[in-house]
Amino acid sequence: MTKLRVGTRGSLLALTQTRLFTSLLCLKHPDLQIDEVLIQTQGDISTEPLNQAKTPGLFVSALRDALLSHEVDFIVHSLKDLPAQPFPGIDTACIPLREDSRDGFVSRGNIPLMQLPAGAVIGTSSPRRTARIRQLRPDLTVMSIRGNIDTRIAKVERGEFDATLLAMAGLKRIGRADVVCEIFDNTDFIPAAGQGALSIECRSEDSEIRELLAVLNDEETRLLVSAERHVLVGLDAGCATAIGAWASLDQGTFTLRAELSVESTGESQRVELSAELGLDECLRASELGLEIASRLKASPIAERVAWK
Numbered sequence: 518m519t520k521l522r523v524g525t526r527g528s529l530l531a532l533t534q535t536r537l538f539t540s541l542l543c544l545k546h547p548d549l550q551i552d553e554v555l556i557q558t559q560g561d562i563s564t565e566p567l568n569q570a571k572t573p574g575l576f577v578s579a580l581r582d583a584l585l586s587h588e589v590d591f592i593v594h595s596l597k598d599l600p601a602q603p604f605p606g607i608d609t610a611c612i613p614l615r616e617d618s619r620d621g622f623v624s625r626g627n628i629p630l631m632q633l634p635a636g637a638v639i640g641t642s643s644p645r646r647t648a649r650i651r652q653l654r655p656d657l658t659v660m661s662i663r664g665n666i667d668t669r670i671a672k673v674e675r676g677e678f679d680a681t682l683l684a685m686a687g688l689k690r691i692g693r694a695d696v697v698c699e700i701f702d703n704t705d706f707i708p709a710a711g712q713g714a715l716s717i718e719c720r721s722e723d724s725e726i727r728e729l730l731a732v733l734n735d736e737e738t739r740l741l742v743s744a745e746r747h748v749l750v751g752l753d754a755g756c757a758t759a760i761g762a763w764a765s766l767d768q769g770t771f772t773l774r775a776e777l778s779v780e781s782t783g784e785s786q787r788v789e790l791s792a793e794l795g796l797d798e799c800l801r802a803s804e805l806g807l808e809i810a811s812r813l814k815a816s817p818i819a820e821r822v823a824w825k
């Protein structure tokens with residue numbers, strides 16, 4: 518019998534996705550026992566708007582501290598909440614199969630985005646979603662919203678906001694996809710890099726634990742999210758940057774699309790690249806991410822974009 522402790526945030530989404538992962542892992546390793554350790558992060562405590570947060574990885578540091586101090590043996594994150602740079606002493610042991618990476622629209626009365634009356638109030642704290650809303654509906658008001666997914670849905674239902682945008686992955690995992698009235702196409706409303714994917718981390722020195730976790734790694738997901746995240750690496754983008762990146766692999770054709778925006782006006786620049794890629798060409802996919810980043814950096818809007 519092997520015993521491991523998993524570190525997770527205590528939000529409904531964090532707990533649900535951690536349990537989803539650990540139950541799949543236990544199916545692969547029948548003699549494994551996993552204990553859950555709940556860890557509160559700065560992101561759970563602070564009420565400051567997310568894009569003004571001073572430290573990157575607000576939801577991440579406490580989990581990594583617990584890992585490095587041996588309070589837990591591995592940790593489960595939403596990949597899109599992780600800073601794009603690797604962290605010393607910590608390995609990405611596993612990136613499991615990605616959930617739905619699209620954004621969903623939740624509005625009171627189930628009114629689609631393009632049919633909302635002028636002046637309707639959209640709650641989002643994401644610079645990327647804000648920019649895209651400003652582009653599509655400059656006549657709406659965007660206001661910052663905080664809280665877990667369930668809280669945000671409740672705020673729309675109570676009328677504090679007319680609508681909000683949420684990742685389908687989170688909604689599906691907690692069983693609330695029913696509240697969505699419209700799902701945006703990824704090529705139209707480019708999601709955040711890594712949206713819908715999880716990242717499972719362990720200490721770099723624990724190669725046995727890494728191998729045990731790696732049974733649930735999905736090679737295609739890893740390649741796609743590496744490409745998307747290298748757009749962020751190449752731009753040195755922080756949480757204040759309005760940037761979307763989405764990669765797909767369709768019968769050997771890899772396509773990476775990214776959109777960089779000026780949050781306040783919704784002006785944006787899109788870049789798309791395609792290449793024939795095999796599943797083992799993760800490095801090449803990452804290089805294409807860096808290539809997209811350098812093209813975006815050279816675009817005329819780059820000087821008006823918020824980088825940190």
Ligand SMILES: NCc1[nH]cc(CCC(=O)O)c1CC(=O)O
Binds near residue numbers: 596597682683685713
């Ligand atoms: N930043 C919060 C966050 N981090 C991960 C998810 C959803 C799940 C995912 O994208 O994997 C969400 C909520 C949202 O954006 O709707």
